[in-house]
Amino acid sequence: MTATTSPSLFLRNARLLGRMVDVAVADGRIASVTDSGAGCTPAGTDAGSGAAPAGAESIDAKGMVLFPALIDAHTHMREPGQEYKEDIASGLAAAAHGGFGAVLCMANTKPVNDDASITRDMIDTARRHWPHGPRLHPIGAATVGLKGTELAPLAELAEAGCVAFSNDGAPVPDTEMFRRCVEYAADQGKVVIDHCEDPYLAKGAHMNEGETSGRIGVKGQPDIGEALHVARDILLADYLKLPIHLAHISCRRSVELIAWAKQRGVPVTAETCPHYLLLTDKELLGYDTKAKVNPPLRTDDDVAALREAVQSGVIDILATDHAPHAAHEKETPLDEAPNGITGLDTAVALTWGLVREGVLTEADLIRLWATEPGRIFGLPVNGFNVGDPADFFLLDPEEKWVPSRGTMHSKSLNTPFLGKELVGRVKALWLGGVKVV
Amino acid sequence: MQHAQRPTWPHKDLLDVTQLTRAELFHLLDTAAQFHDINRRPVKKVPTLKGKSVVLFFAEPSTRTKTSFDVAGKRLSADTFSLAKSGSSLSKGESLKDTALTLQAMTPDIIVIRHSSSGAAQFLAERLDCSVVNAGDGWHAHPTQALLDCYSLRQVWGDTFEGRTLLILGDIAHSRVARSNVHLLSSLGVKVRLCAPRTLLPAGVHNWPVTIFNRLDDAVQGVDAVMCLRLQLERQQAGLLPDLREYAQRFCLSPRHLAMAAPGARVLHPGPMNRGLEISSVLADAPESLILDQVAAGVATRMAILFLLATRTGIEQTADNGGRA
Ligand SMILES: [Zn+2]
Numbered sequence: 001m002t003a004t005t006s007p008s009l010f011l012r013n014a015r016l017l018g019r020m021v022d023v024a025v026a027d028g029r030i031a032s033v034t035d036s037g038a039g040c041t042p043a044g045t046d047a048g049s050g051a052a053p054a055g056a057e058s059i060d061a062k063g064m065v066l067f068p069a070l071i072d073a074h075t076h077m078r079e080p081g082q083e084y085k086e087d088i089a090s091g092l093a094a095a096a097h098g099g100f101g102a103v104l105c106m107a108n109t110k111p112v113n114d115d116a117s118i119t120r121d122m123i124d125t126a127r128r129h130w131p132h133g134p135r136l137h138p139i140g141a142a143t144v145g146l147k148g149t150e151l152a153p154l155a156e157l158a159e160a161g162c163v164a165f166s167n168d169g170a171p172v173p174d175t176e177m178f179r180r181c182v183e184y185a186a187d188q189g190k191v192v193i194d195h196c197e198d199p200y201l202a203k204g205a206h207m208n209e210g211e212t213s214g215r216i217g218v219k220g221q222p223d224i225g226e227a228l229h230v231a232r233d234i235l236l237a238d239y240l241k242l243p244i245h246l247a248h249i250s251c252r253r254s255v256e257l258i259a260w261a262k263q264r265g266v267p268v269t270a271e272t273c274p275h276y277l278l279l280t281d282k283e284l285l286g287y288d289t290k291a292k293v294n295p296p297l298r299t300d301d302d303v304a305a306l307r308e309a310v311q312s313g314v315i316d317i318l319a320t321d322h323a324p325h326a327a328h329e330k331e332t333p334l335d336e337a338p339n340g341i342t343g344l345d346t347a348v349a350l351t352w353g354l355v356r357e358g359v360l361t362e363a364d365l366i367r368l369w370a371t372e373p374g375r376i377f378g379l380p381v382n383g384f385n386v387g388d389p390a391d392f393f394l395l396d397p398e399e400k401w402v403p404s405r406g407t408m409h410s411k412s413l414n415t416p417f418l419g420k421e422l423v424g425r426v427k428a429l430w431l432g433g434v435k436v437v
Numbered sequence: 438m439q440h441a442q443r444p445t446w447p448h449k450d451l452l453d454v455t456q457l458t459r460a461e462l463f464h465l466l467d468t469a470a471q472f473h474d475i476n477r478r479p480v481k482k483v484p485t486l487k488g489k490s491v492v493l494f495f496a497e498p499s500t501r502t503k504t505s506f507d508v509a510g511k512r513l514s515a516d517t518f519s520l521a522k523s524g525s526s527l528s529k530g531e532s533l534k535d536t537a538l539t540l541q542a543m544t545p546d547i548i549v550i551r552h553s554s555s556g557a558a559q560f561l562a563e564r565l566d567c568s569v570v571n572a573g574d575g576w577h578a579h580p581t582q583a584l585l586d587c588y589s590l591r592q593v594w595g596d597t598f599e600g601r602t603l604l605i606l607g608d609i610a611h612s613r614v615a616r617s618n619v620h621l622l623s624s625l626g627v628k629v630r631l632c633a634p635r636t637l638l639p640a641g642v643h644n645w646p647v648t649i650f651n652r653l654d655d656a657v658q659g660v661d662a663v664m665c666l667r668l669q670l671e672r673q674q675a676g677l678l679p680d681l682r683e684y685a686q687r688f689c690l691s692p693r694h695l696a697m698a699a700p701g702a703r704v705l706h707p708g709p710m711n712r713g714l715e716i717s718s719v720l721a722d723a724p725e726s727l728i729l730d731q732v733a734a735g736v737a738t739r740m741a742i743l744f745l746l747a748t749r750t751g752i753e754q755t756a757d758n759g760g761r762a
Binding site: 209210211212213214215216217218219220222286287328331332333334335336 | 532533534552554555556557559560574575576577578610613616639640641642644645
């Protein structure tokens with residue numbers, strides 16, 4: 001026992017990276033992590049499972065997998081302005097039940113988060129509804145109104161609590177303007193997150209351009225529309241020696257460019273989303289608007305490249321790009337439907353599925369969903385070291401569940417996984433030692 | 438004549454030619470042939486669909502196809518109603534779902550839909566109990582056009598589709614007519630060629646069951662039929678073509694080209710034509726042209742479709758067409 005005060009929580013027999021551990025929490029921090037039955041348990045008691053120190057709530061986590069609370073670096077919370085799709089309270093509910101201790105939210109709200117008062121209001125709203133977390137970290141608009149023509153007040157936004165800047169939702173096509181965003185953000189110690197998309201190649205498109213789009217007669221956007229801007233950003237980051245984070249990478253061509261950049265030591269980082277590791281544009285053969293997302297679902301070859309890239313670290317992190325839309329907005333012909341799928345509720349189960357498949361390991365999940373996003377955006381992560389924030393969740397690795405109104409907490413249900421059986425369920429989340437769900 | 442049983446028609450809707458088996462296709466064409474005979478009689482009306490109602494919901498303008506369905510319905514004594522986009526609440530921002538539910542509440546037997554969104558007909562069909570006929574959805578499918586083209590070719594070729602060569606000429610990328618015809622005709626053993634500038638070819642076309650040409654002189658060699666597609670003039674503004682003169686010089690089908698085709702080669706066009714742009718005017722009116730036959734075939738084919746969907750049965754089969762499938 002190294003904690004100075006007596007533990008408030010004692011979690012027994014949890015599986016952490018293949019090890020059976022007992023975790024003691026005191027003052028909202030990790031007080032000890034010991035092999036089950038060995039650590040602070042007095043000799044001779046209850047072999048294989050430690051007894052709780054006096055006064056601590058004791059929880060037997062037998063059969064459960066223990067993870068640090070995750071960070072989702074890319075969500076759309078829709079508040080202010082489109083609360084019928086999602087609001088901060090419901091978005092954080094989805095995050096909490098999804099195992100997330102922190103979410104970053106994009107600036108394309110209505111009004112746009114290009115003003116410190118909006119940033120502060122978002123943070124206040126989050127604290128009011130979820131005082132113990134999940135914590136909401138706004139991403140400020142890189143340009144005023146996301147118009148791409150004028151720098152937003154990045155210093156003021158950073159002071160108000162923005163952890164990064166992005167024009168996501170309306171990527172900046174003007175490379176000179178984008179360069180100034182990256183430079184000015186760097187002065188605030190913040191990274192710019194870019195949605196890589198050539199606006200000309202993507203114009204009027206509703207899906208990936210390829211075999212499927214040709215077959216079903218829908219205008220597509222080619223993968224090079226993304227890769228062109230990935231290349232632009234890599235060259236820019238190399239030239240400026242400043243970091244740029246590449247959002248929701250969807251294709252092999254981008255992965256190859258990023259791998260090249262990293263070999264050269266260019267300070268770019270990148271994310272992809274669970275759906276790009278699991279689905280292809282064939283989901284749209286029946287015009288399923290729930291699978292309409294931007295960047296679009298690509299091909300089997302892209303899925304294979306992305307899976308390799310998350311294994312090898314070429315893609316640094318996973319993010320959901322949680323983009324809720326109301327049912328009536330998606331219940332239209334494909335070309336009228338908005339882009340986006342929800343992700344907070346399903347992210348852990350979907351990526352746990354990849355662990356079950358042998359594509360990822362538990363350590364990969366922790367790296368992709370916690371350690372690396374924490375490093376890139378300067379947020380605390382529970383590494384299960386003494387003194388780390390007691391932010392963690394328990395996953396039932398075998399529980400089967402079906403995403404539906406009854407099992408999800410987002411206001412919107414626009415996910416192509418709706419109604420499909422998933423395995424792996426978040427059972428409880430503690431943030432700062434407080435049980436949140 | 439066998440009166441014992443009427444075969445059932447298994448489909449609620451006609452959304453795409455891909456849903457039809459070969460047997461169903463020939464049954465449909467045979468049915469159309471019987472209706473074609475009715476259209477040549479002095480009294481061109483039969484009471485077959487008396488009391489049935491057909492809604493013509495054309496959210497994208499089309500005089501030709503709409504009239505064809507209207508005539509087809511009326512000759513079967515069905516009541517036909519038109520709902521144009523400009524006259525409907527769609528133009529007031531109503532969603533297609535709400536329009537669909539409104540239509541449903543009027544309890545029609547069949548809704549014929551033309552819509553600019555690919556997949557719109559399927560969208561309706563998934564939500565409505567009545568039959569839905571796709572009269573053209575976006576760039577996706579135009580099954581009744583492909584069926585009437587097939588009918589027209591059958592009148593010339595008989596049942597020997599296998600081994601024939603057909604050239605589809607023009608804007609393939611944005612053509613639902615091309616997509617439906619490529620599928621239907623290649624499934625019958627027709628060797629399909631496509632000819633267009635690369636800017637007017639769809640993504641993934643190299644995996645279609647077709648041979649691709651970008652020079653008309655090469656494409657037309659030895660073909661048994663050429664199907665010209667209407668060129669949408671706005672393709673030029675969209676940056677897909679330089680000026681239309683250049684297009685016409687290279688891709689307009691002329692008698693000179695037809696001379697390079699197989700003897701007896703025929704010309705088709707789904708209409709309306711841009712004379713002198715995708716088809717030379719003289720060729721449009723030449724004896725080789727099947728264009729007016731296509732119009733007549735359109736009414737007969739659509740009568741067959743409405744009949745099969747409204748009754749969900751086949752007509753009584755004659756002994757000689759039973760084995761064709
Ligand atoms: Zn984005």
